[in-house]
Amino acid sequence: MTSVALTIAGSDSGGGAGIQADLKTFQELGVFGTSALTAVTAQNTLGVHGVWPLGPEAVRAQMDAVFADFDVAAVKTGMLFSGDIIAEVAAGLAGAGHPVLVVDPVMIAKGGAHLLREEAVEAMREKILPLSTVITPNIPEAEVLAGMMIRSLEDMEEAGRRLIALGTQSVVVKGGHLEGEERACDLFMDGRGERIWLSAERIRTKDTHGTGCTFSAALTAFLVAGEPIGKSVVGAKRFIHAAISDGLGLGAGHGPTNHWAYHRAGSALKGEVLIDS
Numbered sequence: 001m002t003s004v005a006l007t008i009a010g011s012d013s014g015g016g017a018g019i020q021a022d023l024k025t026f027q028e029l030g031v032f033g034t035s036a037l038t039a040v041t042a043q044n045t046l047g048v049h050g051v052w053p054l055g056p057e058a059v060r061a062q063m064d065a066v067f068a069d070f071d072v073a074a075v076k077t078g079m080l081f082s083g084d085i086i087a088e089v090a091a092g093l094a095g096a097g098h099p100v101l102v103v104d105p106v107m108i109a110k111g112g113a114h115l116l117r118e119e120a121v122e123a124m125r126e127k128i129l130p131l132s133t134v135i136t137p138n139i140p141e142a143e144v145l146a147g148m149m150i151r152s153l154e155d156m157e158e159a160g161r162r163l164i165a166l167g168t169q170s171v172v173v174k175g176g177h178l179e180g181e182e183r184a185c186d187l188f189m190d191g192r193g194e195r196i197w198l199s200a201e202r203i204r205t206k207d208t209h210g211t212g213c214t215f216s217a218a219l220t221a222f223l224v225a226g227e228p229i230g231k232s233v234v235g236a237k238r239f240i241h242a243a244i245s246d247g248l249g250l251g252a253g254h255g256p257t258n259h260w261a262y263h264r265a266g267s268a269l270k271g272e273v274l275i276d277s
């Protein structure tokens, strides 16, 4: 049977992040993607040029329409923008019986544009985190949610513990932004003490727009395929590593990653991600 996932996120007109990255990634991994749009952004590789949020009721109506007609195996959230949208998304997820939930707590785009209002951070912490199967913050997002600075791999572990204490079942702290690290290291932790460090060569490229969205969409797709969470995180790391490695060179700024690289390279990629648990 065809598996279905729902992404609740913003539109990136440049096609590298947001809803577009999620649907491309789902498609590459054999999952049928549905969507609930939270906002339209006018965006390209040079930055975010405008943001138009939808009303919370429009977000909820899209969710309800999808849930009413499809057997949704997992939900992914990305840009949620405001406290009002977050409250409606949380209510919609409760109405759907709390499906498997991957939360990418998108806050600020690479160029500095706010994709989550500051007033909404508390709602993210209190209303969305406790519903999540896994949350995938980058370093700046983990710092805000966990209330601490992250300067080292030890700090990433402490932040992971704090996020689990806030109610998520598990967390991937993504280390793409950790300065001084030779490799791109991410940490998976769950509430039962499982811990997996994943690392891959840090690729020297400016084309990393949408890496966070793509990683968490791949994680969602592996969960939908029935993989356990640890294996899903490893699969997502392989997917994003392939997508960054095989860049497309599009646009004049921070270009998108190559969403079809993983599928094309297949098992040839397997050695590149190191796992330490």
Ligand SMILES: Nc1ncnc2c1ncn2[C@@H]1O[C@H](COP(=O)(O)OP(=O)(O)OP(=O)(O)O)[C@@H](O)[C@H]1O
Pocket: 110, 137, 138, 139, 174, 175, 176, 177, 184, 185, 186, 200, 201, 202, 203, 204, 205, 208, 209, 210, 211, 212, 213, 215, 237, 240, 241, 244
């Ligand atoms: N230059 C790089 N080379 C290899 N892997 C990378 C690189 N940059 C990021 N990654 C990996 O990509 C994934 C996304 O990480 P990152 O920390 O960049 O997330 P993000 O900040 O949410 O993404 P974005 O910058 O798109 O918002 C992680 O697995 C990270 O280790």
Ligand SMILES: Cc1ncc(COP(=O)(O)O)c(N)n1
Pocket: 009, 010, 011, 012, 017, 018, 019, 041, 043, 078, 079, 106, 108, 109, 110, 115, 208, 209, 210, 211, 212, 213
């Ligand atoms: C609609 C939308 N959602 C998420 C991101 C984050 O992606 P990035 O941090 O790679 O710019 C984005 N730029 N736009």
